[in-house]
Amino acid sequence: MITIQQLSDKLLRAEYAVRGPIVIRAQELEAQGRKIIYCNIGNPQALKQPPLTFMRQILSLVEYPELLTKAQELYPKDVVERARDILTKNPSGTGAYTQSAGIPFIRKAVADFIANRDGIPANPANVILTDGASKGAQAVLTALLRSPKDGFMIPIPQYPLYSASLTLYGGEQIGYYLDEENGWQLNETILTQSLNQAKSKGINPVGLVVINPGNPTGAVLSQENIAMIIKFARQHKLALIADEVYQENVYATDREFHSFAKVMHALGDTDTPLFSLHSVSKGFLGECGHRGGYLEMRNIPENVLAEFIKLQSISLCANVPGQLVTYLMVAPPKPGDASHELYVRERDSILRDLKEKATLLGQGIQQVPGMFVDIPQGAMYAFVRFELPHKPGVDPTQMSADQREKYEAERDNAYCLALLEETGICVVPGSGFGQRAGTLHFRTTFLPPRDEMEDLVKHLGGFHVRYVEKLRSSAS
Numbered sequence: 047m048i049t050i051q052q053l054s055d056k057l058l059r060a061e062y063a064v065r066g067p068i069v070i071r072a073q074e075l076e077a078q079g080r081k082i083i084y085c086n087i088g089n090p091q092a093l094k095q096p097p098l099t100f101m102r103q104i105l106s107l108v109e110y111p112e113l114l115t116k117a118q119e120l121y122p123k124d125v126v127e128r129a130r131d132i133l134t135k136n137p138s139g140t141g142a143y144t145q146s147a148g149i150p151f152i153r154k155a156v157a158d159f160i161a162n163r164d165g166i167p168a169n170p171a172n173v174i175l176t177d178g179a180s181k182g183a184q185a186v187l188t189a190l191l192r193s194p195k196d197g198f199m200i201p202i203p204q205y206p207l208y209s210a211s212l213t214l215y216g217g218e219q220i221g222y223y224l225d226e227e228n229g230w231q232l233n234e235t236i237l238t239q240s241l242n243q244a245k246s247k248g249i250n251p252v253g254l255v256v257i258n259p260g261n262p263t264g265a266v267l268s269q270e271n272i273a274m275i276i277k278f279a280r281q282h283k284l285a286l287i288a289d290e291v292y293q294e295n296v297y298a299t300d301r302e303f304h305s306f307a308k309v310m311h312a313l314g315d316t317d318t319p320l321f322s323l324h325s326v327s328k329g330f331l332g333e334c335g336h337r338g339g340y341l342e343m344r345n346i347p348e349n350v351l352a353e354f355i356k357l358q359s360i361s362l363c364a365n366v367p368g369q370l371v372t373y374l375m376v377a378p379p380k381p382g383d384a385s386h387e388l389y390v391r392e393r394d395s396i397l398r399d400l401k402e403k404a405t406l407l408g409q410g411i412q413q414v415p416g417m418f419v420d421i422p423q424g425a426m427y428a429f430v431r432f433e434l435p436h437k438p439g440v441d442p443t444q445m446s447a448d449q450r451e452k453y454e455a456e457r458d459n460a461y462c463l464a465l466l467e468e469t470g471i472c473v474v475p476g477s478g479f480g481q482r483a484g485t486l487h488f489r490t491t492f493l494p495p496r497d498e499m500e501d502l503v504k505h506l507g508g509f510h511v512r513y514v515e516k517l518r519s520s521a522s
């Protein structure tokens with residue numbers, strides 16, 4: 047039998063908190079009959095968000111074209127026409143490999159989507175269809191890491207895809223703190239400090255990852271902030287990864303999604319490499335299981351582009367239903383199409399519900415003494431800060447950085463585990479995303495149905511107060 051010692055050390059060191067031990071314990075409790083409110087992962091349809099009818103109708107026809115004749119009676123006219131059109135343009139159907147970069151008409155539809163969204167030129171040749179945004183991000187890390195001393199700047203807190211993939215591929219993580227006091231925007235001084243610190247340790251920074259809207263922060267970056275980031279990347283010759291999977295998830299009325307591509311175009315930057323990611327998993331689609339998405343590249347010469355396509359060809363192509371869902375995401379029904387009205391109704395209902403739940407969660411948590419959070423501006427998460435007393439004689443400021451990180455990780459893990467055991471609420475400890483020394487957080491989604499979100503808000507406060515009291519009394 048193979049032993050764990052025979053496995054790659056890189057794999058053993060990679061950590062992915064979103065599906066970590068707390069979630070495993072939640073599944074055990076559920077198997078014993080406990081009701082669990084899963085707030086650990088941005089997986090909307092697992093939490094009862096319905097799929098859009100338009101998507102599923104078309105998928106059913108392209109997966110089983112025999113249905114087309116019957117579908118005339120069942121489905122709206124534009125659905126049948128669209129399915130026929132897809133089958134004409136991709137006659138080999140969903141069971142055949144496609145070109146490595148993806149089905150050409152879908153790459154063109156993605157470029158048109160970007161051009162319309164941003165009012166800028168977009169080239170289908172620079173679009174690669176991927177199995178979710180995860181594979182796009184991993185392609186960029188794979189291609190740009192030339193030595194173990196090469197590093198990517200990644201946010202703290204961050205979505206662990208980036209830290210785990212850097213460990214897996216053998217690159218350095220150059221963490222930069224997001225500015226919690228300033229709505230989790232990026233801060234140029236902090237970026238410069240972390241870049242210089244990395245260089246002083248012999249690390250060679252090659253890229254900068256930005257997640258906007260943010261996971262786990264729920265923040266939406268301002269246009270000025272994005273412009274600052276692009277100028278910073280240009281000055282320090284860093285490639286940019288703009289993870290924009292939550293671009294449809296903006297709830298704050300004073301915020302708007304600005305793509306890095308648009309801001310870069312406005313700045314006239316024709317030099318800084320930009321890798322933008324989008325996905326069918328988030329927004330109002332929530333089609334996580336279909337594993338669709340795209341990577342769009344700017345300021346990339348043709349020979350580099352060819353290497354990215356070669357990389358994609360090593361795993362042949364992205365899955366075809368995922369490519370098709372990506373197509374339907376970027377080319378939804380138009381006004382006047384028979385499906386348009388229902389599509390708009392379903393889309394708006396999902397986004398309205400998310401917005402209401404973001405407010406419910408943010409306002410509810412703000413009432414709890416010792417818990418701090420802004421109402422999430424976007425995405426699907428809140429990164430909640432909470433305060434706990436220390437045992438007498440324990441002073442974390444006297445610990446080494448490593449000791450302190452371990453101590454704080456134990457505290458937020460113990461807290462989230464106790465929350466789960468006591469209330470059935472499953473959230474992810476902040477240490478899984480990274481947090482400033484001296485602070486504790488957890489990340490929760492606001493995806494569960496409204497009644498569960500109401501329960502969550504109700505139970506969270508009571509739990510926190512009891513937990514703090516217990517720590518205090520065990521200390522005295």
Ligand SMILES: Cc1ncc(COP(=O)(O)O)c(C=O)c1O
Nearest residue numbers: 088178179180205261325327339
């Ligand atoms: C910021 C961010 N990027 C990428 C992904 C991965 O998305 P996909 O399902 O498209 O691989 C997620 C998933 O939660 C995410 O939060």
